[in-house]
Amino acid sequence: MTAPPPIRCTGLSRWYGEVQGLSDLSLEVTPGIVGLLGPNGSGKTTLMRLLTGLIRPTRGRVELFGRRAGPGAWRLFRRIGYAPGDDVHFELESGRDFLVLLARLHGESASGARAAAERALAAVGMTELAGKRLREMSKGMRQRIKVAQALLHEPELLLLDEPLNGMDPLSRRQVMDLVREHGRRGGTVLFASHILHEVESITDRVILLHHGRLLAEGRLAEIRDLLDRKPRRVTLQGASPEAVRRLAAAALQSNLVSGLEFEGEDGLHLATRRLGPLLDAIQTWGEQGDVRALTMADENLEAVFDLLVGGEG
Amino acid sequence: MNAGALAALTLFSLRRRLGGWRGLAGLAAALFPSLLAVVFRSFAPLEQPEVPRPWEFYGEFLAPLSLYFVLPFVSMIVMLPALGELYEKGAVGYLLTRPVSRTLPVLALSAGGFLATVPFLLVAAWLPGLLLQGLGGVSFSFWLERMVWLSLILALGAATYGSLCVFLGVWSRRPFLWALALLFGLGSIAGSITGPLRDLSPHRYLFALLRDRLDLPNVWSEIMVPDPDPPDSLEALGMLLLSAVLFQFLAARAIRRRDVL
Secondary structure (H helix, E strand, O other): OOOOEEEEEEEHHHHHHEEEEEEEEEEOEEEEEEEEEEOOOOOOOHHHHHHHOOOOOOOOEEEEOOEEEEOHHHHHHHHHEEOOOOOOOOOOOOOHHHHHHHHHHHOOOOHHHHHHHHHHHHHOOOOOOOOOOOOOOHHHHHHHHHHHHHHHOOEEEEEEEEEOOOOOOOHHHHHHHHHHHHOOOOOEEEEEOHHHHHHHHOOEEEEEOOOOEEEEEEEHHHHHHHHHHEEEEEEEOOOOOHHHHHHHHHHHHOOOEEEEEEEOOEEEEEEEEHHHHHHHHHHHHHOOEEEEEEEEEHHHHHHHHHHOOOOOO | OHHHHHOOOOOHHHHHHHHHHHHHHHHHHHOOOHHHHHHHHHHOHHHHHOOOOHHHHHHHOOOOOOHHHHHHHHHHHHHEEEEEEEHHHHOOOHHHHOOOOOOOHHHHHHHHHHHHHHHHHHHHHHHHHHHHHOOOOOOHHHHHHHHHHHHHHHHHHHHHHHHHHHHHHOOOOOOOHHHHHHHHHHHHHHHOOOOOHHOOOHHHHHHHHHHHHOOOOOOOOOOOOOOOOOHHHHHOOOOHHHHHHHHHHHHHHHHHOOOOO
């Protein structure tokens, strides 16, 4: 008999009054690292809170390791570590005392809790600094403490909500290494972020959320293929109104664009399914001095989502 | 239930509740009866027969003052944030994502909050007594008995009102307004006047205990309306303990239902 997946959501919805937080989400997460990608407000934190039972679904259900999650299913937290997106908030405690307190809630004795806290602190490189009160720590240090508290009991499933926010490059690398190691050892990590690059550097399995809906799920490469089939948007700023007209004419003649739109006197939006050849062509046009600036809206995650939902405009 | 976790969280709550401006405000309120005792001791013309004796001043004025003012005030500022503050900041999520039943944080944070109110209530009960007992007339053991009873009654009140505050902190997003209404409105005021709410007011039962133990008249001050059918000590004790348990139960129920946003 196969083991149930660490995470299974079925028809999961959550409304905050009139506002939709998550809509009819059904998905399964199997062991390994999965990136939960979406712009701010896409429902990532809502999903994390639903998974941990901190909020209740309006409809649908969550199962973790085959057991229904919710406020009454507290035993599940022996297998789950959660780093919330919010700040730590236990300002008056030192980082070490905070971890010891939480380790006691995992049933550790006083000495066991201290040992678990030290292990977790060492894992995030905070051993030396953990005597400081949390309110005296930088945002990056508090972030590391937050990750450390999720690791205290060496859980099978790690739920990390934007864990790299505010971290310096060294800490980022350390946390990313931890996440990769957890995945290599057969654990499961759901890693929420709004930065594509962050997720790409640790996994190619992603879940894309947008406006509370599941937009895509699978390998990042597959999603990239999907993106390539959709028109990409390139914006040119011409050197003069005449230059913009020349660029528009050249673009139409090239047969590389599927759409074209002027913006003001010197702006030109181009839609293309053949981004590479179009960029080569633009480079040639640029050599004639007609192009002052080029921006690709699809460099950021928001634009990727716009493309996937069909909102090119 | 995990005793180690309970103890660790209780100690955390105790430390947290005693510190900061709330601790100072609690101390200021707790010292108010002592301030009046100093004034009494310094200026009361004790040679005049119409002036109350020190033990009468303590029993009939300062002890009820602690009951009607210090107790609700201290309960509110110390116990209301015990869980309410953690909800407000979203910090409660760190506690609720652990392998312990949600009842455990309710009990532990309540216990820590309750222990934090005790020093303030002891100051309110003992310091005025110690300041006044030297004025003579009665033995120290007489004073001691009164101070011990007042401490116990205030502690019982803190358990009841503290549990109510913990419940309000979990149940409501505006716990302060509810606490003002219930602790001072239903508690101090409704417990002192006639009407259907009087039977529901913990103060009715607290005052009944105080009256019995400190041999007070059936009213405190001219504003208070005498209770036509005052409860005896056993009934009062039962009602107060039952209320504390009920509020703890309601808090445990609320923490399972309230979303952490």
